[in-house]
Amino acid sequence: MSPHTRTRQPLSTAPPAPPVATAPQAADEESQARDLPSRRTALGLMGGFGALAVASALFGTDLLSPSAATTDGDFAGETLKVLIPLAEGGGTDTWARFIGTELSRTIPGKPGFAPNNEAGGEGISGTNHFVSSAKADGTEILVSTATTVVPWVLGRKAVRYDFDRLVPVVANGTGAVIYARTAAGVRGVEDLLDRPKRLKFGGITATGLDVTTLLAFDLLEMDVEAVFGFEGRGPVNLALQRGEVDIDYQTTSAYGPAVEGLVKDGKAVPLMSLGQVDASGKVVRDPNFPKLPTVVEVYEKLHGKAPEGPKLESYRTLLGLTYTYQKGLWVPKDTPKAASSLLRQSADRLGKDATFQKAAAKVLGGYPLVADADLPQRVRTAYRVDDAVREHVLSLLTDTYHAKID
Incomplete structure (x- = not known):
């Protein structure tokens, strides 16, 4: 029985006579009678709603929820629904809410901003949900980070999204520095090879952000013993101070408070930055660490x-996927170009605003908000993972670090 169906009482053969209404009561009932629709009108309305429901079932819910008007250069009256596939309070969540708030104020029409956290499966669940259900009209936006990109690179079974089916609106990177404990006998990069005892590296998981540092060790042909299971880079840093691990990396935002004091006291030595990937695909020095050589320079x-x-x-x-383009905002590939371009152009204007740059210095970690006209092509190139690359990464993780990749 429909929740809107009324149960009718059986009619008796001899209904009791109704009471005689007083004048005010009669007038009130007369008023109600005038307000009630006729049976024919009611049936017509019910039929109309029924037809609308059938049409909605056959052709989608757009009849009930009209599509957004986002191709006229004005998002007035719209709301940016931003899906954050990780828990509230983390670095990605902080980044997304800050950027989303500022971007909504910059887009013509000043649309609303509605962040939605869908944590689960290391970011995979929420990203899967976005690609299967998001409207391609420019109002629904996905947040990506290295946490969601690495599983895609590794081809994990749970991943049902493909970044080739998304269009980037904005990207923001970060960097990292590899440093070592001087008490482990490391004074410079020359002490990384031909060691009497392997250096011990502290990691969180081989299939997360650590993978880029593991690939750096692989490129340099270093013999490293890795210990995984730390809850974050902070605990790894503390373990290094206690002498439990010998070599570590810290991202740009954490390097100052976590490492600079150790370097000043002679307890640690910075060895190299992971570097950045430039527009031509070349590994170049990190602008935040211009005096440190890159991994490629150290190899040479x-x-x-x-x-x-x-x-x-x-x-x-x-390096490009997990650092240079570490975080980003994306819309579905079928989003009208007029809508996606307006989002990107607004982000480009925002990133170049001096007031925003000052306010965003800490959140962006000293790296620019990138949304220029060439961004889609550069990101498309960066996200082109050759089979040989994927196979090499998988082999390194499974054979050398005994990682389980499901």
């Missing part, structure tokens, strides 16, 4: 030649 110093082959391609590819 240690081996007397430039690196090449699968190890270099794998490192360069993952």
Whole structure:
């Protein structure tokens, strides 16, 4: 029985006579009678709603929820629904809410901003949900980070999304520095090879952000013992101070408070930055650490030649995906170009605003908000993962670090 169906009482053969109404009561009932629709009108309305429901079932819910008007250069009256596939309070959540708030104020028409966290499965669940249900009209936006990109690179079974089916609106990167404990006998990069005892690396998981550092060790041909299971880079740093691990990396935002004091006291030495990938696909120095050589430069110093082959391609590819383009906002591929371009152009204007840059310095970690006209093509190139690269990464993780990839 429908929740709107009324149960009718059986009619008796001899209904009691109704009471005689007083004048006010009669007038009130007369008023109600005038307000009630006729049986024919009611049936017509019910039929109309029924037809609308059938049409909605056959052709989708757009009849009940009209599509957004986002192709006229004005998002007035719309709301940006931003899906954050990770829990509230983390770095990605903070980034997404800050950028989303500022972007909604910059887009013509000043649309509303509605962030929605869908945590689960290391970001996979929420991202899967977005690609299967998001409207391609420019109002529904996905947040990506290295946490969701690496499972895609590894081809994990749970991943049902493909970044080739999404269009980037904005990207923002970060960097990292590899440093070592001086008490472990490391004073410079020359002490990384031909060691009497392997250096011990502290990691969180081989199939997360750590993978890029593991690929750096692989490229440099370092013999490293890895211990995984730490809850974050902070605990790893503390373990290094206690002498439990010998080599670590810290991202740009954490490097200052976590490492600079140790360097000043002579307890640690910065060795190299992971670097950045430029527009031509070359690994270049990190602008936040211009005095530190990149992993590629360190290879040249240690081996007397430039690196090449699968190890270099794998490192360069993952460096771009997990650091240079670490975080981003995306819309479905079928989004009208007028809508996606307006979002990107608004983000580009926002990123160039001096007031925003000052306010965003801490959140962006000293790296620009990138949304120029060439961004879609650069990201498309960066996200092109060759089979040889994928196979090399999988082999390194499973054979050397005994990682289980489901």
